Amino acid sequence: MFSSKALQSQSKLRDERLGRLKDFLHTKQGQVINVEDVVFTTLFNTLSSIIFARDFLDLSDEHGTRDGLKESLRKIIEYGGITKDFGSFFPMFERFDLQGIRKGTMRQYKKTFAHWEDIIEERRARIGSSTWSSEQAQSFVDRMLENGFSNDQINQLVTELFVAGTNTTTTSVVWAMTELVRHKEVMSKIVEEIGREIKSDTITDSELSQLPYLQACIKEAMRLHPPVPLLLPHMAAETCEVMNYTIPKNSKIFVNLWAMGRDPKVWDDPLSFKPERFIGSKVDFKGQDFELLPFGSGRRMCPGMPSGVKSVQLILASLIREFDLVLPDDVDPLKLDMNDKFGIALKMETPLKLLFKQKEESRMLTKPSSLKNLPPGPPRLPIIGNLHQVGDRPHVSTAKFAKEYGPLISLRLGKQVLVVASSPEAAMEILKTQDRFLSSRVVPTAFQQTSLIPHSVIWSECNQTWKNLRTLCRTEMFSSKALQSQSKLRDERLGRLKDFLHTKQGQVINVEDVVFTTLFNTLSSIIFARDFLDLSDEHGTRDGLKESLRKIIEYGGITKDFGSFFPMFERFDLQGIRKGTMRQYKKTFAHWEDIIEERRARIGSSTWSSEQAQSFVDRMLENGFSNDQINQLVTELFVAGTNTTTTSVVWAMTELVRHKEVMSKIVEEIGREIKSDTITDSELSQLPYLQACIKEAMRLHPPVPLLLPHMAAETCEVMNYTIPKNSKIFVNLWAMGRDPKVWDDPLSFKPERFIGSKVDFKGQDFDLLPFGSGRRMCPGMPSGVKSVQLILASLIREFDLVLPDDVDPLKLDMNDKFGIALKMETPLKLLFKQKEESRSVRLGRTKGREKLEVLIMLKAQFIGIYKTVKL
Ligand code: HEM
Numbered sequence: 001m002f003s004s005k006a007l008q009s010q011s012k013l014r015d016e017r018l019g020r021l022k023d024f025l026h027t028k029q030g031q032v033i034n035v036e037d038v039v040f041t042t043l044f045n046t047l048s049s050i051i052f053a054r055d056f057l058d059l060s061d062e063h064g065t066r067d068g069l070k071e072s073l074r075k076i077i078e079y080g081g082i083t084k085d086f087g088s089f090f091p092m093f094e095r096f097d098l099q100g101i102r103k104g105t106m107r108q109y110k111k112t113f114a115h116w117e118d119i120i121e122e123r124r125a126r127i128g129s130s131t132w133s134s135e136q137a138q139s140f141v142d143r144m145l146e147n148g149f150s151n152d153q154i155n156q157l158v159t160e161l162f163v164a165g166t167n168t169t170t171t172s173v174v175w176a177m178t179e180l181v182r183h184k185e186v187m188s189k190i191v192e193e194i195g196r197e198i199k200s201d202t203i204t205d206s207e208l209s210q211l212p213y214l215q216a217c218i219k220e221a222m223r224l225h226p227p228v229p230l231l232l233p234h235m236a237a238e239t240c241e242v243m244n245y246t247i248p249k250n251s252k253i254f255v256n257l258w259a260m261g262r263d264p265k266v267w268d269d270p271l272s273f274k275p276e277r278f279i280g281s282k283v284d285f286k287g288q289d290f291e292l293l294p295f296g297s298g299r300r301m302c303p304g305m306p307s308g309v310k311s312v313q314l315i316l317a318s319l320i321r322e323f324d325l326v327l328p329d330d331v332d333p334l335k336l337d338m339n340d341k342f343g344i345a346l347k348m349e350t351p352l353k354l355l356f357k358q359k360e361e362s363r364m365l366t367k368p369s370s371l372k373n374l375p376p377g378p379p380r381l382p383i384i385g386n387l388h389q390v391g392d393r394p395h396v397s398t399a400k401f402a403k404e405y406g407p408l409i410s411l412r413l414g415k416q417v418l419v420v421a422s423s424p425e426a427a428m429e430i431l432k433t434q435d436r437f438l439s440s441r442v443v444p445t446a447f448q449q450t451s452l453i454p455h456s457v458i459w460s461e462c463n464q465t466w467k468n469l470r471t472l473c474r475t476e477m478f479s480s481k482a483l484q485s486q487s488k489l490r491d492e493r494l495g496r497l498k499d500f501l502h503t504k505q506g507q508v509i510n511v512e513d514v515v516f517t518t519l520f521n522t523l524s525s526i527i528f529a530r531d532f533l534d535l536s537d538e539h540g541t542r543d544g545l546k547e548s549l550r551k552i553i554e555y556g557g558i559t560k561d562f563g564s565f566f567p568m569f570e571r572f573d574l575q576g577i578r579k580g581t582m583r584q585y586k587k588t589f590a591h592w593e594d595i596i597e598e599r600r601a602r603i604g605s606s607t608w609s610s611e612q613a614q615s616f617v618d619r620m621l622e623n624g625f626s627n628d629q630i631n632q633l634v635t636e637l638f639v640a641g642t643n644t645t646t647t648s649v650v651w652a653m654t655e656l657v658r659h660k661e662v663m664s665k666i667v668e669e670i671g672r673e674i675k676s677d678t679i680t681d682s683e684l685s686q687l688p689y690l691q692a693c694i695k696e697a698m699r700l701h702p703p704v705p706l707l708l709p710h711m712a713a714e715t716c717e718v719m720n721y722t723i724p725k726n727s728k729i730f731v732n733l734w735a736m737g738r739d740p741k742v743w744d745d746p747l748s749f750k751p752e753r754f755i756g757s758k759v760d761f762k763g764q765d766f767d768l769l770p771f772g773s774g775r776r777m778c779p780g781m782p783s784g785v786k787s788v789q790l791i792l793a794s795l796i797r798e799f800d801l802v803l804p805d806d807v808d809p810l811k812l813d814m815n816d817k818f819g820i821a822l823k824m825e826t827p828l829k830l831l832f833k834q835k836e837e838s839r840s841v842r843l844g845r846t847k848g849r850e851k852l853e854v855l856i857m858l859k860a861q862f863i864g865i866y867k868t869v870k871l
Pocket residue numbers: 457458459470523636637638640641642644645648703704707708709710769770771772773775776777778779780781783784785788
């Protein structure tokens with residue numbers, strides 16, 4: 001672990017973690033950072049990547065609450081540093097562990113071990129296999145296993161390395177940084193030295209050795225603040241003489257480095273921080289100069305010194321090179337609390353907090369190390385990167401790049417790194433293998449509404465709120481039971497659509513419009529027990545709701561969203577996207593405000609019982625949702641659920657109109673299998689050819705062609721490339737659906753390819769992912785699929801779908817328009833001609849007002865015929 005060869009081989013791991021720390025600090029510009037916390041996390045992950053080939057801690061998890069590991073380690077170190085350890089002063093009490101120190105530590109040890117238990121077992125199995133050879137060893141734990149270490153031995157050694165190696169190094173960095181912040185003239189000299197000597201992006205070993213002034217500063221900080229001020233307690237194994245005194249066997253022995261470092265007999269002006277004293281001096285901390293022993297000396301000297309020194313030098317040099325270290329709130333540096341707190345490592349009593357301000361010159365020069373091993377991509381221009389090459393149809397432009405640069409590419413959009421996967425293998429790595437790290441979200445400017453994001457299911461990171469919202473939607477809206485109970489609402493709205501189309505015989509219908517209205521009303525009847533839109537209000541001008549939703553969706557789909565490319569402009573909302581969306585949000589919310597209040601009052605009344613719940617909003621209210629929470633979730637369901645489903649119906653219908661032979665087969669299947677007036681679930685499942693057509697349409701025209709933008713919550717590896725934290729990630733379903741390496745004759749519409757094939761869109765087959773896969777997969781899939789099937793089957797059963805003006809079906813404009821859902825550029829317009837056979841069925845079915853309408857129509861026809869005959 002500590003030889004020069006080993007240190008050399010760890011360079012990449014060290015640089016990567018340091019790169020992540022810098023990236024993290026870049027994203028936290030203007031925020032106060034607890035230095036000890038982020039340095040500790042970085043050092044811990046560096047060590048854990050050397051030992052286990054894995055990171056365990058998260059820079060953004062400041063209090064280490066996410067999985068408790070940081071907390072356990074902190075407690076172990078705290079127990080180990082207890083000074084009032086009575087058991088050790090009075091050995092007769094030792095075994096009773098009266099202060100619970102041993103028990104407490106053991107509890108934390110066990111918790112800690114649990115974090116790597118599985119890794120050890122997995123590596124042990126691999127090493128035990130017949131194909132194993134020593135060259136495959138990837139980490140220190142592999143070496144321990146090869147050397148026959150038991151789990152107990154591994155756990156003990158590893159925990160000791162973590163405890164001894166991370167806190168000491170962290171505290172060295174923190175004290176040195178504190179002294180530098182207090183001494184501006186010293187800091188300026190280091191900055192000058194670094195600027196002069198360091199040329200490469202990642203600081204090399206030979207460059208580090210060119211920084212004598214930095215090294216002098218580190219020595220000087222260690223003199224004043226020795227990280228292990230009394231060394232670890234030695235014990236006399238035998239009675240012996242020291243300076244003519246007797247040291248009895250079993251004595252505990254301290255060497256007080258702290259006292260020595262501040263002794264005027266040893267150091268001139270000892271309480272001043274003067275790195276210059278080491279310039280031109282040969283005094284070093286390698287255990288030969290007894291005035292400076294931060295790592296001890298002799299047989300118990302710290303074996304980790306080379307690694308510790310290197311880390312301290314690297315972290316300080318890298319951070320000082322890239323950032324100005326600024327005390328928050330204009331604190332006077334000379335008034336910093338310099339008291340220390342004794343423990344295994346000597347910490348600052350008041351933790352050092354700093355702002356890390358990116359240096360002007362580093363803004364231009366430095367490239368975070370995590371940006372080194374990016375997936376390939378087209379050359380980029382300064383500042384804007386590849387912005388000019390993405391255009392309005394990013395699914396098409398990135399598909400072109402994929403052809404040239406491979407299935408995983410990266411682009412720079414201003415400051416943002418965009419990674420695009422365009423093959424099933426790449427999609428699987430992103431949505432399955434690295435799902436845990438790559439399932440956060442990049443929030444488009446439109447939806448960055450601070451009051452609403454915390455209640456979002458679509459735009460939250462994968463946190464507890466997100467889990468709860470998904471669970472609520474799944475059980476109350478998308479479970480088979482829920483879908484079953486919505487059947488009547490769905491059938492009624494579909495019935496109204498059919499009636500409307502009957503009254504519009506001979507008129508040209510904008511398919512998207514009527515399908516959208518039907519789906520919207522179905523969803524609103526499930527959510528609010530009310531319809532909001534009117535089929536005959538084609539342009540949605542009547543009360544503005546359709547228009548507001550259209551605008552929200554439009555704002556959300558804007559591709560030239562500059563705020564997200566240049567975060568420094570984000571808060572200004574220069575394009576007015578955020579403001580515009582908020583305006584539309586407010587108008588939209590107003591439509592259901594009264595309903596929510598009325599339902600809230602009802603649920604709050606003493607006579608309310610849960611069985612009276614009629615709608616999804618009742619369930620939300622019962623679960624204590626606020627108005628903000630309801631508004632946000634409901635709008636998201638409308639936005640995510642209606643457009644996607646509408647566009648799926650429209651594209652499928654377009655392909656059917658273009659392919660007469662396919663349409664005839666569906667008509668034949670429907671005629672054969674469907675007997676009842678309202679199509680039942682079991683009848684739907686008897687329509688494999690229709691289902692194949694829907695899959696085929698979704699393959700060629702995925703409604704959400706790039707999925708919703710994922711974001712890397714952590715830097716991670718995909719196909720041996722590095723995906724830096726905070727990258728935006730697209731999975732290009734559109735490109736995958738048209739790739740001849742994945743599909744035979746990909747540009748032809750051939751539903752037959754799915755007959756007898758097991759490929760489905762449930763997220764298990766990475767060739768076909770219209771609903772995504774993994775933890776962000778569309779929760780509304782069951783509902784969406786059912787709607788698409790029902791609408792298509794019902795309309796095809798009852799109407800002939802005819803293009804107006806004898807348009808040649810093969811000349812239909814098949815171009816698409818990118819947005820949250822991929823629409824047709826030229827909306828599909830059709831005549832819905834009632835089928836001969838359905839005319840008689842319908843005549844038998846219609847009742848009341850409808851019967852009257854039919855009689856009037858027949859009478860009109862009769863008069864028409866009569867007049868013609870008379871003429
Ligand atoms: C044919 C219809 C539909 C298609 C093709 C579709 C497709 C998708 C896709 C591709 C995603 C993003 C997956 C990802 O980013 O990895 C998604 C997310 C989502 N969909 Fe759907 N969807 C449809 C219908 C619905 C319906 C009917 C609803 C609700 C009423 C709905 C609600 C949602 C929600 C809430 C999310 C966000 C999930 C999350 O971020 O955790 N979708 N959908």
